Amino acid sequence: MKQDKLEIARGFKNCCTRITSGLRKFGQFREAPSLVALLGIILISSLLSPHFFTGTNIKNILTQVSIIAILAMGEAYVILTGGIDLSLGSVLALVSVLIAGCMKWMNLPVYLAVTAGLGVGTLCGLTSGLLVTKVKIPSFIATLAMMAIARGLALIYAKGVPISMFPPEFRIIARYLGPISVLTLIMIGMYVIGQLILSWTRTGQYIHATGGHEEATRYLGVNVDRVKLFAFAFSGFCAAVGGVMLTARMDSAYPNVGQGYELDAIGSAVLGGISFTGGVGSVGGAFMGALVITILGNLLNLLRVSGFYQYVFKGIILAVAALSLSRGVKYAK
Amino acid sequence: MVEIPLVEMKGISKSFGAVKALQRVDLELNHGEVLGLVGDNAAGKSTLVKILSGVYTPDEGEIFIQGQRVEFASPADSRRLGIEMIYQDLAIVPNLSIAGNIFLGREPVKSFLGIKILDKRKMIEQSRQAIGRLDVDIRSTKLSSAGLSGGQQQAVAVGRAIFFNPRVVIMDEPTAALSVKGIKKVLELVRELEERGISIILISHRLPNIFAVTDRVIILRTGRRVGERITKDTTPEEIIDLMVGMD
Numbered sequence: 001m002k003q004d005k006l007e008i009a010r011g012f013k014n015c016c017t018r019i020t021s022g023l024r025k026f027g028q029f030r031e032a033p034s035l036v037a038l039l040g041i042i043l044i045s046s047l048l049s050p051h052f053f054t055g056t057n058i059k060n061i062l063t064q065v066s067i068i069a070i071l072a073m074g075e076a077y078v079i080l081t082g083g084i085d086l087s088l089g090s091v092l093a094l095v096s097v098l099i100a101g102c103m104k105w106m107n108l109p110v111y112l113a114v115t116a117g118l119g120v121g122t123l124c125g126l127t128s129g130l131l132v133t134k135v136k137i138p139s140f141i142a143t144l145a146m147m148a149i150a151r152g153l154a155l156i157y158a159k160g161v162p163i164s165m166f167p168p169e170f171r172i173i174a175r176y177l178g179p180i181s182v183l184t185l186i187m188i189g190m191y192v193i194g195q196l197i198l199s200w201t202r203t204g205q206y207i208h209a210t211g212g213h214e215e216a217t218r219y220l221g222v223n224v225d226r227v228k229l230f231a232f233a234f235s236g237f238c239a240a241v242g243g244v245m246l247t248a249r250m251d252s253a254y255p256n257v258g259q260g261y262e263l264d265a266i267g268s269a270v271l272g273g274i275s276f277t278g279g280v281g282s283v284g285g286a287f288m289g290a291l292v293i294t295i296l297g298n299l300l301n302l303l304r305v306s307g308f309y310q311y312v313f314k315g316i317i318l319a320v321a322a323l324s325l326s327r328g329v330k331y332a333k
Numbered sequence: 334m335v336e337i338p339l340v341e342m343k344g345i346s347k348s349f350g351a352v353k354a355l356q357r358v359d360l361e362l363n364h365g366e367v368l369g370l371v372g373d374n375a376a377g378k379s380t381l382v383k384i385l386s387g388v389y390t391p392d393e394g395e396i397f398i399q400g401q402r403v404e405f406a407s408p409a410d411s412r413r414l415g416i417e418m419i420y421q422d423l424a425i426v427p428n429l430s431i432a433g434n435i436f437l438g439r440e441p442v443k444s445f446l447g448i449k450i451l452d453k454r455k456m457i458e459q460s461r462q463a464i465g466r467l468d469v470d471i472r473s474t475k476l477s478s479a480g481l482s483g484g485q486q487q488a489v490a491v492g493r494a495i496f497f498n499p500r501v502v503i504m505d506e507p508t509a510a511l512s513v514k515g516i517k518k519v520l521e522l523v524r525e526l527e528e529r530g531i532s533i534i535l536i537s538h539r540l541p542n543i544f545a546v547t548d549r550v551i552i553l554r555t556g557r558r559v560g561e562r563i564t565k566d567t568t569p570e571e572i573i574d575l576m577v578g579m580d
Contacts, residue, residue: 200450202440209426209437216424219388220438220493221409279428 030273030280034288037271037321041295049302059179061291061298063249066187067242069290071261072268073194074125074238076286077231079269080198082211082278083132083139085232088239089261090150091124095243097154100163100253103170110170118240124150125236126229133225139232147262154255164252173248183245190241194234194283203230211278260311267314268293271321292317337400339364339532340385340416340501345394347380354380356556357394362501367523367533369543369564372553373576378536379421381553382503385534386418387411409438415500419507423490425481431474432460435493463492467522484518491522495531502526503534520546540569554578 045052071088078085095117102113124146131142173182198204206227209217218224242261247253272289274281293314300310340362347355355377362368372378383389385396387405396403398414405411408418425434433440433456441452441459460474469488471481478489487507494502507519516539523546526533537543543550544564552560552575560575 200445202442202449202451205429205433205437205440205451209429209433212426212428213424216420216422216426217437219386219408219418219420219424221387221407221412222438223407223409279426 030275031282031285031288032273033321034272034285034292038288038292038295041292041299045295045299045302049299051302052299055179057298057302059176059181061294062184063181064298065290065294066181066183067245067249068261068264068268068294069187069287070190070238070245071242071265072272072286072290073191073283074235075262075265075269076272076274076281076283077194077198077207077238078139078235079266079274079276080207080211080278080281081228081231082214083228083231084143084266084276085125085128085235086140086143086262086266087124087128087146087150088235088242088265089258090147090154091121091236091239092243092246092258092261093255094124094150094154094157095121095240096247096253096257097158097163097255099244100166100247101157103166104163110167113170114244117244118237121240121243122233122237125232125234125239128236129229129232132232133228151255158253158255160255162252162254164250166248166251171248171251173245174251183249186241186245190238191283191287197234198283203227207231208279211275211280213279263314263318264290264293267318267321270318336363338362338397339366339399341397341400342381342385343395343397345381345384345391345396347377347384347389347391353556355384355391358553358556358558360385360551360558362532362534365527365530365532366549367527367535367547369547369550370534370536370553371538371540371543371550371572371576375555376553376576377556378553379505382418382505382534382536385411385501386416386503412438412497415498416503417494417497417499417501418503419490419494419505421505423486425478425486425489427477427479429478431464431471431476431478431481431489432456434478434489435460435463435474435496437493439497459496460492463496464488466495467492487519495526499531501532501534503536505536506538507535516542540572543572544569552576 051057071092074088075085098120099113099117102108102116103110108116128139128143128146131137131145132139173186175182177185198207206217206222209222210224210227214224243258246257268289269281269286270276270289271292272281272285272287274285296313296317297310300313338361340360342358342360344357344359345355346353346357358377358381360381370378370382380389384391387408387410390405396405403414426437429437436456441455442449443452457474464471464474467488469485471485471488478486481489504523520542523533523535535543535547547564550562550564550567550572551558552562552572554576559578562572
């Protein structure tokens with residue numbers, strides 16, 4: 001009998017240590033707090049609202065998160081190199097009115113309009129990148145300038161009015177394929193590409209290295225400027241993809257769209273554990289962050305909380321996330 | 334017949350704004366030689382070797398490698414010609430793996446569906462060989478470099494410099510952050526590289542180290558070359574006098 005009890009006690013102890021060591025290993029993942037936050041907000045949402053776990057709502061969330069998640073990935077690339085991009089929302093708006101104008105006013109075929117939009121978005125990112133690398137303006141200021149310029153160009157191009165009712169070939173982008181929307185599929189595709197670049201190419205390696213220790217990376221013969229240019233161009237491209245998606249989803253484009261999206265993108269990156277000192281984090285983390293922000297918005301909507309309060313909630317969560325994630329990672333730069 | 338030096342820097346000048354860091358400095362490095370480069374703070378030692386490693390471009394002057402005139406637009410050009418530098422802070426990127434650090438700037442790639450992707454297995458295995466030669470305890474080159482001790486970081490930096498069979502290794506204050514035991518290892522390493530026919534430029538404040546391993550010493554003072562001595566024919570006192578200008 002006594003033997004048995006001892007055995008059980010020992011087994012229990014083993015089990016405990018296994019759990020704690022497992023937890024410790026889990027805690028070492030940079031994305032662990034993000035995952036906990038994500039599970040937490042899912043739990044809270046399902047407790048507070050009976051509508052949360054309905055099929056329609058989940059479908060909605062997956063569609064809503066798609067655009068923010070793509071912007072968050074672009075932001076993640078720039079933050080990984082040690083910079084920041086504030087221009088995402090404005091670039092998205094510019095691309096949105098541009099493709100709308102191409103289709104409605106110039107009667108260009110859909111694929112040409114979309115290509116032009118993606119090109120212009122990438123060009124905006126590239127311009128920010130050139131301001132940072134060649135003119136040596138800090139990315140905060142350079143992309144703040146781009147934020148104003150792109151918004152202004154959007155207003156000028158659209159003459160301040162909304163453009164809507166697009167050809168059906170374009171609206172395919174906003175359709176559902178069975179339970180999953182094309183928007184979500186585009187997001188998945190973008191994430192696969194984004195992750196592959198980061199972890200399997202030289203460029204990805206250099207993005208991490210530049211954020212980790214820029215000087216050393218330059219000393220070893222890596223063209224750091226080109227790495228940053230790539231990150232900003234990729235970010236602009238992501239904003240453009242987001243612009244195409246949003247335009248299709250709303251079936252209209254207006255130059256004031258996307259205000260505050262940079263907050264969501266940066267917030268997702270921070271919530272996802274991407275370090276502002278650069279070099280640390282993953283696009284998977286950015287996705288989790290985007291999900292947290294989207295679900296939070298969704299929950300507040302389900303609870304009929306006014307949109308005005310949502311900003312306050314987002315801000316508070318962002319501050320708390322930054323606080324809890326900033327400890328631990330410090331580099332001798 | 335006079336032997337052509339492996340490296341020859343002629344009339345190198347470099348200014349940073351109003352500061353004249355180097356004024357018409359010459360440096361020559363012979364095959365298999367260990368050259369000491371000494372001088373007080375701000376004498377221009379680091380600037381001179383950073384010009385040789387391609388970090389800075391000189392305002393004036395020319396560089397010759399085995400008699401051939403070369404121009405370095407970036408450290409990549411200099412490394413391609415077999416010039417490696419071990420930096421004062423070791424230039425370890427903390428968030429990359431050890432393998433990532435050793436191969437930084439020249440990662441092996443393989444083709445996958447027409448796209449060049451990193452050959453991670455090759456990186457990990459070859460970097461293990463590179464570290465293995467150096468007699469340090471590093472469990473796996475897959476690990477992040479963030480938690481490495483000073484000696485281990487040193488090993489990674491050295492492994493990176495010698496893995497690609499360089500002709501010249503420049504060491505900028507390699508003993509600055511090291512224990513006595515660590516310094517001994519660096520000096521052993523210098524001798525070992527010398528035996529393998531690699532030419533070395535050693536920058537150090539510690540004259541005992543300079544006297545222990547170098548063949549020849551060049552002395553800089555406030556951006557000018559003020560002297561050159563054969564190590565076995567000089568004394569630390571004489572070198573110090575040249576460094577601080579008490580002649």
